[in-house]
Amino acid sequence: MAGDRFNALVLEQQDKKVSHALREIGVDDLPEGDVTVAVEYSTLNYKDGMVVNGIGNLVRNYPHVPGIDFAGTVEASASDRYKPGDKVVLTGWRVGEVHWGGYAQKARVKSDWLVKLPDRLSTKEAMAVGTAGFTAMLCVLALENHGLTPDAGTVLVTGAAGGVGSVAVSILAKLGYTVAASTGRPEEHDYLKSLGAAEIVERATLSEYSGRPLDKELWAGCVDTVGSTTLASVLTQLKYGRSVAACGLAGGPKLETTVIPFLLRGVNLLGIDSVMQPYENRVKTWQRIATDLPHEKLAAMTEVCGLSAVAEAAGRILQGKIRGRLVIDVNA
Ligand SMILES: NC(=O)c1ccc[n+]([C@@H]2O[C@H](COP(=O)([O-])OP(=O)(O)OC[C@H]3O[C@@H](n4cnc5c(N)ncnc54)[C@H](OP(=O)(O)O)[C@@H]3O)[C@@H](O)[C@H]2O)c1
Numbered sequence: 001m002a003g004d005r006f007n008a009l010v011l012e013q014q015d016k017k018v019s020h021a022l023r024e025i026g027v028d029d030l031p032e033g034d035v036t037v038a039v040e041y042s043t044l045n046y047k048d049g050m051v052v053n054g055i056g057n058l059v060r061n062y063p064h065v066p067g068i069d070f071a072g073t074v075e076a077s078a079s080d081r082y083k084p085g086d087k088v089v090l091t092g093w094r095v096g097e098v099h100w101g102g103y104a105q106k107a108r109v110k111s112d113w114l115v116k117l118p119d120r121l122s123t124k125e126a127m128a129v130g131t132a133g134f135t136a137m138l139c140v141l142a143l144e145n146h147g148l149t150p151d152a153g154t155v156l157v158t159g160a161a162g163g164v165g166s167v168a169v170s171i172l173a174k175l176g177y178t179v180a181a182s183t184g185r186p187e188e189h190d191y192l193k194s195l196g197a198a199e200i201v202e203r204a205t206l207s208e209y210s211g212r213p214l215d216k217e218l219w220a221g222c223v224d225t226v227g228s229t230t231l232a233s234v235l236t237q238l239k240y241g242r243s244v245a246a247c248g249l250a251g252g253p254k255l256e257t258t259v260i261p262f263l264l265r266g267v268n269l270l271g272i273d274s275v276m277q278p279y280e281n282r283v284k285t286w287q288r289i290a291t292d293l294p295h296e297k298l299a300a301m302t303e304v305c306g307l308s309a310v311a312e313a314a315g316r317i318l319q320g321k322i323r324g325r326l327v328i329d330v331n332a
Pocket residue numbers: 045046047131132135158159160161162163164165182183184185203207225226230246247248249250251252272273274275317318319320321322324
């Protein structure tokens with residue numbers, strides 16, 4: 001980094017087509033905010049794949065720096081909460097969509113959006129978790145808040161070899177749950193077992209919705225990252241009074257189902273949003289991540305690449321071809 005110039009992945013839009021380039025930009029180019037962070041790591045999430053490929057109208061203004069999460073060290077702060085040298089993490093608040101994000105060596109943001117890193121997590125580990133892992137933990141917390149305990153039976157994770165799914169499998173296994181992992185990739189069965197899955201469920205058995213209002217009661221809970229017909233199937237297979245935490249739409253946004261599982265089995269559909277979580281919840285969730293996610297499992301599900309590899313990987317994540325978590329080392 002020469003002077004106050006630094007590298008960023010910049011998106012431009014022309015004739016409704018989004019292009020990307022690695023550029024040198026300056027601190028003065030950064031958007032307003034009361035904390036400037038020297039970014040160390042970001043990650044690639046499904047939403048980043050959409051933003052980099054110009055899908056879903058998530059970005060309001062171009063030029064734009066994507067990256068919906070980052071971890072790094074506070075460089076300058078006008079906030080009482082942070083001082084230079086503090087290690088911080090950011091997920092959500094539409095950073096990387098409406099506000100410039102983490103695919104740059106510096107970011108300037110509102111202090112309210114940041115969380116101090118728990119002592120047990122490095123900036124690299126925090127981004128191995130990233131928005132996907134943070135969301136997985138929110139799902140587990142929501143299921144626990146609705147009474148899930150390890151003795152209730154098997155917990156299903158759908159889209160299990162993806163980012164949210166891999167972290168969910170690891171956390172649930174560490175907490176003593178019996179985990180069934182649903183995947184469409186046979187080559188990832190061993191990987192999922194290494195994360196702690198006791199059982200593999202073929203993706204098609206869930207994505208091909210039977211249309212029956214109720215099926216055999218199989219699951220004590222579910223973390224669903226897929227939505228669509230998969231979520232419809234899960235609702236018909238939940239045990240009496242049990243819950244599914246629905247956080248994703250990797251299989252599509254539509255949900256066609258019946259109210260019968262709600263009326264006859266008292267099941268719960270818990271919506272999970274990671275973007276607008278209040279500060280206190282974020283702090284609590286990161287603390288739980290620091291204690292409940294085994295570090296060696298996190299390392300096993302993580303690959304690292306530099307900013308120059310983001311665009312290609314952004315295409316792959318939309319095709320469901322990224323395994324686990326991809327960390328972006330913005331200084332590589
Ligand atoms: N609510 C929130 O705040 C929040 C936060 C983060 C992410 N999300 C959402 O959660 C979902 C997962 O995110 P991620 O970062 O884990 O993405 P990811 O790494 O791409 O994982 C998604 C997984 O879904 C499965 N999948 C892909 N296409 C599918 C299809 N057509 N039908 C059935 N399964 C399919 C694949 O798992 P297998 O290969 O194992 O089958 C894939 O690895 C995304 O929809 C994302 O937008 C929501």
